[in-house]
Amino acid sequence: MNISACNLGIYSSMNSFKGTAVQAAPKRTMGIERELPNPYLYADCDNFNFPYHKKEELIADYRTKIKKVIFDSEGKPDKRITDFLDNQKFEIETASGTKKSMTVKEAIKSSVREVHDFNADLFHATGWREIGEDIIRNGFDPDKISRTKLGPGFYFSGGEGGAREYSNCVLRAKCEGKCANVEPSFFEKITSAGVIGYLQDFIGLPHDSYSLNNVSYELCAKIFNEYARHYLVDELGIDMAYGSSGRFETCFAVYNPKSISNIRFV
Numbered sequence: 001m002n003i004s005a006c007n008l009g010i011y012s013s014m015n016s017f018k019g020t021a022v023q024a025a026p027k028r029t030m031g032i033e034r035e036l037p038n039p040y041l042y043a044d045c046d047n048f049n050f051p052y053h054k055k056e057e058l059i060a061d062y063r064t065k066i067k068k069v070i071f072d073s074e075g076k077p078d079k080r081i082t083d084f085l086d087n088q089k090f091e092i093e094t095a096s097g098t099k100k101s102m103t104v105k106e107a108i109k110s111s112v113r114e115v116h117d118f119n120a121d122l123f124h125a126t127g128w129r130e131i132g133e134d135i136i137r138n139g140f141d142p143d144k145i146s147r148t149k150l151g152p153g154f155y156f157s158g159g160e161g162g163a164r165e166y167s168n169c170v171l172r173a174k175c176e177g178k179c180a181n182v183e184p185s186f187f188e189k190i191t192s193a194g195v196i197g198y199l200q201d202f203i204g205l206p207h208d209s210y211s212l213n214n215v216s217y218e219l220c221a222k223i224f225n226e227y228a229r230h231y232l233v234d235e236l237g238i239d240m241a242y243g244s245s246g247r248f249e250t251c252f253a254v255y256n257p258k259s260i261s262n263i264r265f266v
Contacts, residue, residue: 030080033204037065045211055211063215070203070219077223084202085227090193095183104190104224105231108151111186115238118179122156122252123266125166132171132265140257145225150243151187151232152225153253160266162251170266175252177239177259184244187228196220229255 044050045058070078091099092107102110126132140154147155156175157163163170196217200207205216232238232255239259242252254260 028084028202030078030084030203032069035069036204037062039206039209039212042209042212046209059211059215062212063219066205066216066219070223077227081199081203081223082227085195085199085224088198090190090195090198092193093189095186104195104228105235107190108186108228108231109236111183112236112238112241113181113183115178115180117177118240119174119176120158121172122158122175122254123160123163124154124156124171124173125163126169126171127167129169129265132169135171136263136265139263140254140260142226142229142257143222145229147253148187148191148225149185150182150241150251150253151255152229153240153255154257154260156252156254158250158252171263172266173260173264174262175240175254175260177256178237179252180236180238180241182241182243190228191221191224196224199224 042058042062045055045062047055070081072078085104087103089101089103090107092102094100094110124135126135142152145152145154147153156173157165160170160172197207199220200213200216203216203220205220206212232241239256240252240254242250244250
């Protein structure tokens, strides 16, 4: 997509929005400012008088260019980003309600109560039958993870009734592997420490444009979720977890799609 110089003519609206506040800028930066697209070329994303479909094109172009910078050719986050998360400490609320300076990995590990073998059928609600059919054909796709209260995973109920509280389109699947009991809402406590905002600052992504901030936050959240999910599965050997979801007494978050089999409609 070609972006004409006329986009530079309307940029005052970029200062009308502020991004999500974070505690402080990280001590280090990724040092790739010259590789990032110039945000002023996308100023019309926040111009209310600019045609909607043109805004969508600009946003899609911006998202594509950012992804090329922060993900490698295999779709994994740039190693400089994972090194940053490995070493950066954040003020994270513990199970006792106090805050402690920890890395993300330390916070996750401290939230795991116990781990045991698990093998049972669980129930997953999905909004549309077409989505369910795609899951049956291709399996659960980590790229589409959206729920994170018990960690980034695919959420299941222990019973069909619980799943139907969300949707009448319900899948049943065998889930087998190592299952952890985790502190309720532990992942929300980690993200509420401003981790994703720190990532935006470390990479050098803008906060002062509403539309671009949404894109950069979305991509940084994706990086963070995958970072945490791979730590749970690959380093801690945890395939899934159960705990309080807030809406029901307990639910399951399956981190490892390889632990899910025999998927079918109820």
